[in-house]
Amino acid sequence: MTIKIKKVPTHIAIIMDGNGRWATKRGLPRNLGHKEGVNAIERTILACLKYGIKYCTFFAFSTENWKRSKEEIEGIFNLLREYIKKDDNSFIKNKIKLTHIGVIEPFPEDLKKELLQLEKQTKDFDKLIVNLAINYGGRDDITRAVNSLINKGYKIITEKDILNELDTKTMPEPDFVIRTSGEMRLSNFLLYQMAYSELYFPKVYWPDFNEKYFLKALKIYEKRNRRFGGVN
Numbered sequence: 645m646t647i648k649i650k651k652v653p654t655h656i657a658i659i660m661d662g663n664g665r666w667a668t669k670r671g672l673p674r675n676l677g678h679k680e681g682v683n684a685i686e687r688t689i690l691a692c693l694k695y696g697i698k699y700c701t702f703f704a705f706s707t708e709n710w711k712r713s714k715e716e717i718e719g720i721f722n723l724l725r726e727y728i729k730k731d732d733n734s735f736i737k738n739k740i741k742l743t744h745i746g747v748i749e750p751f752p753e754d755l756k757k758e759l760l761q762l763e764k765q766t767k768d769f770d771k772l773i774v775n776l777a778i779n780y781g782g783r784d785d786i787t788r789a790v791n792s793l794i795n796k797g798y799k800i801i802t803e804k805d806i807l808n809e810l811d812t813k814t815m816p817e818p819d820f821v822i823r824t825s826g827e828m829r830l831s832n833f834l835l836y837q838m839a840y841s842e843l844y845f846p847k848v849y850w851p852d853f854n855e856k857y858f859l860k861a862l863k864i865y866e867k868r869n870r871r872f873g874g875v876n
């Protein structure tokens with residue numbers, strides 16, 4: 645059954661936090677938390693389709709995550725690889741467009757190739773855009789954008805110029821940012837783009853996130869009164 649929500653965010657951005665703690669609490673290796681996290685991504689994508697969300701950005705690997713153990717980093721790459729390669733690819737089946745933000749150059753060649761291939765295969769879909777933030781950092785995004793403008797010969801830049809150079813230039817700014825696990829930080833996510841986003845910090849660890857939590861989040865967003873610095 646689909647519950648009617650009067651106002652849904654166009655773009656939801658998610659900091660999927662708590663995978664490690666979810667696993668540790670169960671005496672499992674951290675990578676099993678990330679593995680369960682992929683199932684939560686799949687549930688969330690289906691919920692986005694169900695409730696008519698247009699863009700969903702998942703923070704899957706930050707510019708700071710290179711500090712983690714080699715084993716954990718490789719584990720995350722393997723999950724990403726498996727997810728992209730899956731034969732019964734839900735992206736094609738559900739007409740979902742896949743995009744990424746962040747710098748993928750340092751990633752393994754086969755992973756980059758598979759990712760770019762799936763992006764190409766899904767580029768004309770527009771029902772839902774799933775955007776993976778990988779090797780992404782908000783400060784890095786802003787710095788790259790400004791350098792790109794310098795390289796183009798700009799002497800003076802406007803806010804709009806920067807927005808048009810950011811990795812997210814083809815999408816609207818996130819309306820709603822969810823960070824699971826109860827931590828209340830932005831952790832270098834979409835810093836420039838989040839200027840007027842509504843923020844929500846549910847306590848649930850990411851691997852346990854499901855349609856029930858998603859719906860609760862939508863109901864919270866529905867009640868928010870967005871004024872963008874104005875009055876009403």
Ligand code: FPP
Binds near residue numbers: 660665679685723727
């Ligand atoms: C944060 O939890 C999670 C990450 C840094 C990695 C998230 C990656 C995945 C879910 C897999 C990516 C795969 C696909 C298909 C996009 P944490 O490890 O910081 O948790 P903790 O704070 O409890 O330690």
